[in-house]
Amino acid sequence: xxxxxxxxxxxxxxGGRRGFPSKAAHQGSRxxxxxxxEHLERLALVDFGSQEAVARLEKAIAFADRLRAVDxxxxxxxxxxxxxxxxxxxxxxxxxxxxxxxxxQNSHRVVEEYFVAPPVCLFGEIYERN
Amino acid sequence: MATPMLRWCCPGRRxxxxxxxxxxxxxxxxxxxxxxxxxxxxxxxxxxxxxxxxKPRKGxxxxxxVVGLEIHAxxxxxxxxxxxxxxxxxxxxxxxxxxxxxxxxxxxxVLNRRCVEAAVMTGLALDCHINRKxxxxxxxxxxxxxxxxxxxxxxxxxxxxxxxxxYSVCVGKRWSQMVTRTVGVKQIQLEQDSGKSLHDNLRSQTxxxxxxxxxxxxxxxLEPDMSCGEEAAAAVRExxxxxxxxxxxxxxxxxxxxxxxxxxxxxxPGEPLGVRTEVKNLNSARFLAKAIDYEIQRQIxxxxxxxxxxxxxxxxxxxxxxTVPMRDKEGKQDYRFMPEPNLxxxxxxxxxxxxxGADPQQVIDIDQLRERLPELPRxxxxxxxxxxxxxxxxxxxxxxxxxxLEFFQNVIKETRAEPKKVTxxxxxxxxxxxxxxxxAVSESPVTPSALAELLDLLDRKAISxxxxxxxxxxxxxxxxxxxxxMVAEKKLELMQDAEALEQLCRSMLEAHPQVVTDVKKxxxxxxxxLIGLVRRATLGxxxxxxxKEVLERQLSS
Numbered sequence: 001x002x003x004x005x006x007x008x009x010x011x012x013x014x015g016g017r018r019g020f021p022s023k024a025a026h027q028g029s030r031x032x033x034x035x036x037x038e039h040l041e042r043l044a045l046v047d048f049g050s051q052e053a054v055a056r057l058e059k060a061i062a063f064a065d066r067l068r069a070v071d072x073x074x075x076x077x078x079x080x081x082x083x084x085x086x087x088x089x090x091x092x093x094x095x096x097x098x099x100x101x102x103x104x105q106n107s108h109r110v111v112e113e114y115f116v117a118p119p120v121c122l123f124g125e126i127y128e129r130n
Numbered sequence: 131m132a133t134p135m136l137r138w139c140c141p142g143r144r145x146x147x148x149x150x151x152x153x154x155x156x157x158x159x160x161x162x163x164x165x166x167x168x169x170x171x172x173x174x175x176x177x178x179x180x181x182x183x184x185k186p187r188k189g190x191x192x193x194x195x196v197v198g199l200e201i202h203a204x205x206x207x208x209x210x211x212x213x214x215x216x217x218x219x220x221x222x223x224x225x226x227x228x229x230x231x232x233x234x235x236x237x238x239x240v241l242n243r244r245c246v247e248a249a250v251m252t253g254l255a256l257d258c259h260i261n262r263k264x265x266x267x268x269x270x271x272x273x274x275x276x277x278x279x280x281x282x283x284x285x286x287x288x289x290x291x292x293x294x295x296x297y298s299v300c301v302g303k304r305w306s307q308m309v310t311r312t313v314g315v316k317q318i319q320l321e322q323d324s325g326k327s328l329h330d331n332l333r334s335q336t337x338x339x340x341x342x343x344x345x346x347x348x349x350x351x352l353e354p355d356m357s358c359g360e361e362a363a364a365a366v367r368e369x370x371x372x373x374x375x376x377x378x379x380x381x382x383x384x385x386x387x388x389x390x391x392x393x394x395x396x397x398x399p400g401e402p403l404g405v406r407t408e409v410k411n412l413n414s415a416r417f418l419a420k421a422i423d424y425e426i427q428r429q430i431x432x433x434x435x436x437x438x439x440x441x442x443x444x445x446x447x448x449x450x451x452x453t454v455p456m457r458d459k460e461g462k463q464d465y466r467f468m469p470e471p472n473l474x475x476x477x478x479x480x481x482x483x484x485x486x487g488a489d490p491q492q493v494i495d496i497d498q499l500r501e502r503l504p505e506l507p508r509x510x511x512x513x514x515x516x517x518x519x520x521x522x523x524x525x526x527x528x529x530x531x532x533x534x535l536e537f538f539q540n541v542i543k544e545t546r547a548e549p550k551k552v553t554x555x556x557x558x559x560x561x562x563x564x565x566x567x568x569x570a571v572s573e574s575p576v577t578p579s580a581l582a583e584l585l586d587l588l589d590r591k592a593i594s595x596x597x598x599x600x601x602x603x604x605x606x607x608x609x610x611x612x613x614x615x616m617v618a619e620k621k622l623e624l625m626q627d628a629e630a631l632e633q634l635c636r637s638m639l640e641a642h643p644q645v646v647t648d649v650k651k652x653x654x655x656x657x658x659x660l661i662g663l664v665r666r667a668t669l670g671x672x673x674x675x676x677x678k679e680v681l682e683r684q685l686s687s
């Protein structure tokens with residue numbers, strides 16, 4: 001979860017703030033609210049469980065915030081360590097598939113050849129989709 | 131208090147759309163503002179905006195609607211976007227699924243070259259700027275048919291941006307008054323399709339088929355330049371034809387190869403834009419315009435009644451003919467976009483920037499793709515109008531039906547008849563029969579050669595046009611005989627003996643002196659009786675126009 005905060009932080013710095021602790025850095029010691037925890041739990045399906053876990057989260061955010069001390073003015077953000085690599089293009093041939101039986105073995109429940117999932121009512125969200 | 135008249139103007143077309151507050155003289159029923167009172171049962175949605183003679187009453191202001199579209203088209207490729215499993219509409223569940231599609235650990239995405247080419251071609255056809263460098267991202271959300279928990283898409287830097295799509299709408303009651311409109315193409319991006327979920331409410335479970343998971347999609351985002359359902363439907367239709375002409379997607383809405391989401395808002399002209407709603411699940415060409423118009427009307431009604439529009443996602447219920455909210459989550463969806471760590475940037479080249487000595491399989495040359503672009507529908511239509519002198523709306527009709535253009539061109543090739551005659555026969559008679567029996571062109575019992583032969587007979591004046599229609603009907607019903615054979619069998623040939631016809635006419639005139647006097651007195655219609663008599667005497671084998679000509683000539687001498 002802290003990875004996103006770091007990513008956002010980096011992008012904010014690239015927007016031209018100087019390297020010294022900015023207003024954003026102070027938020028490293030901000031409390032993580034119960035509302036935010038609930039939101040994160042729903043988004044990422046993790047379980048923060050205890051107050052100890054939340055405290056650990058806050059420490060992790062503070063640790064990552066120290067990155068803001070780096071002056072990244074005028075530096076193009078690196079978005080991927082692969083940025084200099086060549087993206088391999090595959091020919092449009094069918095070479096995989098046809099392993100339904102094997103894949104279905106992974107599933108806790110199976111009906112005929114379908115995976116079975118709980119009814120579409122995950123965490124109070126109902127979608128109608130094809 | 132007067133019944134509220136809800137006025138919505140489709141600006142470019144200068145229509146007034148009269149919504150009915152309580153009653154209106156103007157024709158078909160339109161869903162009223164009483165959606166707030168729950169009358170979802172009203173399934174009648176106005177088919178087309180109606181002209182009203184009324185001007186906006188004092189105190190009532192016009193509304194303008196703003197419609198933007200997000201269109202997902204399945205790429206026509208053999209294998210999926212990032213894996214080598216097959217793309218097919220109908221196959222046993224989960225049989226077209228690779229380990230990557232099932233998101234098993236240790237699998238990685240490998241980009242399909244054909245999908246990139248399809249995206250570039252579509253971008254070029256829509257006059258987009260092709261980004262030489264584009265990036266892939268992950269869009270996270272949880273759903274049972276998305277095994278990885280995220281979709282690989284292009285959020286930051288898509289493959290093509292800033293294009294335009296020209297389409298035509300009719301502004302008159304008749305098909306013949308067409309104008310061209312343009313809608314901006316904001317961007318085109320490559321992304322993965324999800325699997326399919328089947329809801330089994332009886333047993334409280336959802337069945338998942340991943341055959342579709344990972345199939346390549348082109349998402350085409352159209353700017354909110356449209357103002358009503360009809361414009362949106364026309365734009366989608368033109369995009370469909372373009373994709374089909376390019377071969378980048380079969381774009382068949384019925385098979386889910388083309389899906390449309392609409393973003394709709396209303397406002398008073400001159401004021402800021404209103405809150406928009408997103409309407410999903412517009413998967414039928416027939417209901418696209420209806421659904422959008424319904425939502426526009428719903429928003430107008432809501433606002434006129436003092437309500438507010440929520441920035442929500444709605445779905446179109448085909449049975450009820452209205453949009454319904456999809457149950458809202460607490461707070462907006464947060465997709466936590468992040469760069470796809472397993473894919474480097476996608477780099478495209480043109481003839482100027484091609485790296486020397488590069489493996490051609492690994493390099494995509496935009497200029498080469500541009501050269502190989504097939505002819506676009508717009509160009510095909512223009513050529514038809516120029517070459518055959520047909521009206522623009524005829525060219526639209528020819529391209530609007532699968533296989534019809536080819537049929538038309540095959541007839542033209544084999545017949546000596548005038549193109550205008552061919553156009554008329556193909557679009558009126560032939561198409562009429564097809565539609566009546568709900569057949570595709572490929573299922574037609576009449577071949578282009580047969581129709582060409584028939585039109586030749588007509589052109590040579592060997593048969594009359596009513597005889598030709600008869601023969602056509604016969605051709606449709608029974609196979610195996612050529613038009614010439616049918617004409618011979620049924621003795622439908624036009625009388626070729628001019629002398630005999632002259633004599634027949636003369637004798638008819640002598641036998642009916644009263645009619646002759648009537649005509650000479652100045653009643654030209656009296657001649658019709660004579661024409662009828664002569665026709666019957668020739669057993670219908672003389673052309674009525676020729677008979678008339680002969681009689682008139684003889685009468686005046």
